[in-house]
Amino acid sequence: MMKQARRGAIPPFFVMEVMRAAAERERAGGEVLHLEVGQPATSAPAGVVAAARAALDEQLGYVDALGTPALRAAIARHYRDAYRLDLPAHRVVVTTGSSGGFVLAFLAAFDAGDRVAMVTPGYPCYRNILTALGVVPVEIPVGPETGFQPTPALLDAVGPLDGLVVASPANPTGSMIGRDALRDLARACADRGIRLISDEIYHGITYGEPAVTALEMSDDVIVLNSFSKYFSMTGWRLGWLVVPESLLRSIECLAQNLFISAPSLSQLAACAAFECRAELDGHVARYARNRALLLEELPKAGLDRLAPAEGAFYLYADVSDRTDDSEAWCRRLLAETGVAITPGIDFDPERGRRFVRISFSGATDSIAEAARRLRAWRG
Ligand SMILES: Cc1ncc(COP(=O)(O)O)c(C=O)c1O
Incomplete structure (x- = not known):
């Protein structure tokens, strides 16, 4: 057997795997609300x-x-x-x-x-x-x-x-x-x-x-x-x-x-x-609206232990009262509601099993719909 380097054996970036599962669901004709992505939904200015x-x-x-x-x-x-x-x-x-x-x-x-x-x-x-x-x-x-x-x-x-x-x-x-x-x-x-x-x-x-x-x-x-x-x-x-x-x-x-x-x-x-500041600041204003919407709605879905979110476009939520396997929880959420979010294990391999990351970089309508589905979901 030829040698394979140990240093190349690093973990996957799990969010990419969530994105793949979401894409598969879409290919099969299913709808997905993308709150897993770590990027703006907009094109370049x-x-x-x-x-x-x-x-x-x-x-x-x-x-x-x-x-x-x-x-x-x-x-x-x-x-x-x-x-x-x-x-x-x-x-x-x-x-x-x-x-x-x-x-x-x-x-x-x-x-x-x-x-x-x-x-x-x-x-x-x-x-x-x-x-x-x-x-x-x-x-x-x-x-x-x-x-x-x-x-x-x-x-x-x-x-x-x-x-x-x-x-x-x-x-x-x-x-x-x-x-x-x-x-x-x-x-x-x-x-x-x-x-x-x-x-x-x-x-x-x-x-x-x-x-x-x-x-x-x-x-x-x-x-x-x-x-x-x-x-x-x-x-x-x-x-x-x-x-x-x-x-x-x-x-x-x-x-x-x-x-x-x-x-x-x-x-x-x-x-x-x-x-292109005016156009780009317009995106930030939308992130701010999305963030305010989620800070209002997520607690109603039982997700009220959130990191401060002073910047970027993510909310990191403690879901320990719902699961100690955030990966399986996110998979179930996607399958049962079409809402894609990211398990915390990418960011914290151990404690991340009890956390999820919710991205609000997308369109306000789809964030609002995702919040509605999260409230209705009993996972
Ligand atoms: C904190 C942080 N640093 C760096 C990057 C890498 O980004 P890029 O290579 O696109 O500049 C990311 C991407 O999500 C990130 O979240």
Whole structure:
């Protein structure tokens, strides 16, 4: 038997399996209300689509591994406009989605055997990508006591670390880290020599205070962001990193060898995305309406233990009084009502058996209908 690598044996991303079950139901003529998806239901903004159409006639070859100068400059301007931060464009690295950014950031910052922490519940690909790279993921279990976010004391409780990945707003909880807490966390990381990696992919989708970027706290952090969520461009596979000067050359060489460059068509079109605020803010207004609707309706369906959902487009619900097998529960819900939601096991393999994630990124009508069916369902 030929050898098969252990590091490639990582868990599936279960939400993709829910999506497959939902698609099968639709193929068989069944109706599905999609509250499982982790992406906007809308297409890219009109300005981006128009720019892409115009760009189709260009050569569209490889471009610079770090990104086109025009897009890197546009992203740097975005930090000035949205955060009042002066960011030199050369610290911006354009990536193939933030997913491509994770691979570059983790390879540049960590060696095999290093220990990198993240909270559970949390986005599963952090630990799965780290595992595939031979880095040891260290899980920090969190709950409502700390707003589902890490604290310096929790860091100390898990032993020596080389890195910490945080997300604010987070997936699946929607919880956020305020400015003071982020400053404390950044300082605790700096004091202990821990590299802070801040996943800011849900910035722009918030329902109270705007999200704070970790770039405000230190130049040693690595920030990840993406055109996938606020900019409504998941399939365009475009994201970016903001990296410390000291990691820039290493990331450039990694990007050249691993990816050559991020998609040129997407890069040409994405320059227009920053001019499409009105359309994109309209999507956020719809997410806010959907969120308000669910916060009103879910408790009537018995789902009243919800994470704070200060940002992103998810509600993470404790369903421990209904099941201790969220995967089977979600499967039954889909089969009996046509409502697709995600079991918590993706985000927290153990406690997630008693949690589900409900996405409200879709159309308000279908969210309202899903809430009605959840109220009527006796699962
Ligand atoms: C928290 C978080 N980070 C990163 C990603 C990856 O997104 P992309 O590769 O499309 O930028 C996702 C996708 O759902 C996410 O939820």
